[in-house]
Amino acid sequence: MQVSRRRRRLALTSVAVGALAATGLTFASANQALAEEGCEVDYNVVSTWGGGFQANVVITADEAINGWEVKWDFPSGTKVSNAWNVGWTQSGTGFTGKDVGWNASIGSGQSREVFGFIGSGSSATPGRFTVNGDVCNGPTEPPTSTTPTDGPTTGDPGGGGDKVDNPYRDAQVYVNPQWSARAAAEPGGDAVADEPTGVWLDRTSAIYGNSSPTTGSMGLEDHLDEALEQGADVVQIVIYNLPGRDCAALASNGELGQTEIAEYKSEYIDPIVEIQGQAKYADLRIVNVIEIDSLPNLVTNVTPRATAVPNCDVMKNNGNYVDGVSYAASELGALPNTYNYIDAGHHGWIGWGDTNPQYDNFFAAAELFGSLIGENGMTADDVHGFISNTANYSALEEPYWAVNQNVGGQALNQNPNLPWVDWNDFNNEKDFTEAMREELIDNGFNEDIGMLIDTSRNGWGGDYRPTGTSTSTNPVTFVDESRIDQRYQKGNWCNQAGAGLGERPQADPEPWIDAYVWIKPPGESDGASEEIPNNEGKGFDEMCDPDYDGNIRNGNNPSGARDNMPLSGHWSSEQFAELLENAYPPVN
Known part of the structure; x- marks a missing residue:
């Protein structure tokens, strides 16, 4: 069963890219996530205005890359309205950017400004970047077992603080x-x-x-x-x-x-x-x-x-x-x-x-x-x-x-006279x-x-x-005779x-x-x-x-x-x- 999602309206500011670049403003910030491989993403906010901002993205590769995909999660409410030199998608706060062919290659030890975009909402630097699945912007050595992890990890159940996808899987749970x-x-x-x-x-x-x-x-x-x-x-x-x-x-x-x-x-x-x-x-x-x-x-x-x-x-x-x-x-x-x-x-x-x-x-x-x-x-x-x-x-x-079931000529969750469902x-x-x-x-x-x-x-x-299931054609009777939850409301x-x-x-x-x-x-x-x-x-x-x-x-x-x-x-x-x-x- 799927919820009918409401239409969301976002007020996005449209500004000429050339005029933004001419400002020369830079608000660079470095992400501090732990690295699994050698890579770096510089997320440079070059201009801000009421409700909007422009940012440019630079990737530095320790080893040569021929084709890149960069991902991050924005702060809640941040949306991209326009981007250049990149194939991009955004789902919720998750942003994915891919090369467009001509800018796919980054040499070993080289940095390349790969794309830019205009966004609305918070211009704060995202907390974690990945390039081709590798976490960037931290030490190339993994943390020791005594250092808290950067977040949940998937895998088989393990001890020593290793976070697993589902803590209950294959687990004995404490009896009080x-x-x-x-x-x-x-x-x-x-x-x-x-x-x-x-x-x-x-x-x-x-x-x-x-x-x-x-x-x-x-x-x-x-x-x-x-x-x-x-x-x-x-x-x-x-x-x-x-x-x-x-x-x-x-x-x-x-x-x-x-x-x-x-x-x-x-x-x-x-x-x-x-x-x-x-x-x-x-x-x-x-x-x-x-x-x-x-x-x-x-x-x-x-x-x-x-x-x-x-x-x-x-x-x-x-x-x-x-x-x-x-x-x-x-x-x-x-x-x-x-x-x-x-x-x-x-x-x-x-x-x-x-x-x-x-x-x-x-x-x-x-x-x-x-x-x-x-x-x-x-x-x-x-x-x-x-x-x-x-x-x-x-x-x-x-x-x-089911809530969208038709009884008496009307879907149950659209019936104004059915207090148990109540829309x-x-x-x-x-x-x-x-x-x-x-x-x-x-x-x-x-x-x-x-x-x-x-x-x-x-x-x-x-x-x-x-x-x-009740055989009644009266919606109220039908629901009351069919439902297992016996509360009044x-x-x-x-x-x-x-x-x-x-x-x-x-x-x-x-x-x-x-x-x-x-x-x-x-x-x-x-x-x-x-x-x-x-x-x-x-x-x-x-x-x-x-x-x-x-x-x-x-x-x-x-x-x-x-x-x-x-x-x-x-x-x-x-x-x-x-x-x-x-x-x-x-x-x-």
């Missing part, structure tokens, strides 16, 4: 003994107690172990040491403590105030980086799931949207979500053994793509993620991929109906992640990024699961009654998906069903109240939440039992 013990203690729980789940660092004290029901007495270093004891290859850590966290919800508000970005960096992220960077963990692949439910709020829950929340307006205006996420990705990404996956919401939140900014979530979200590149020194290489449906319930697939381009996470991945690449991320999907609670099995996120365990964690389920994962430990609450005083900074959110009739963000539908639930992160035996009973695939 605290969650495992809780699961095994429940009737039937031993069938899933050995599944790997995420370790949530939801407060600064969780880094060191705070004996809370949420994280237990084990700190980050304890978990990493235990992973070594288990012989695990991969451990999953949830980075989750932004200032003003979860601005549109109260159940998972955090400890840091909206302006405490300095504390977030120095007291939370920096200690995590220091621990993960210890030499004894060099052979562990540490997957960091970075700040769920944060950046998508800056798209959907801010002014002038009808769904705007004052706290989200504050976080968009002060920039601390962007600042915090990019800082975390940059600092953690600099380590040779880490794999960062940034949260991308889910199809029921971000699935609407539209040319009208008032209704566009999909393209706007991808652009926002792309805007992180360059912030706090974060590069595309610092992001190994993105994750969807973290701690949520959106279906992995809807096998019995969304997607009805499942597999289609959403495939399309979002392509859009993220168009916005500056590497072509080899992978996606994760949290399947811990999106199985929707049990007695209510349909076994085939896709915006319902708290302790959903009737949910079940989803696909068990596994690597490479689809070409674009690195893994199905259980980042949210099944059995841990999303929030209290009534107000419970606490010292964890967690408020009472009405979306966790089973009697709540909803708000504009869930279409004024009932919350669908379970009753008698504890604070977020605390254990619920009743919920765990229901997840087991409604698991799909069923738990044997």
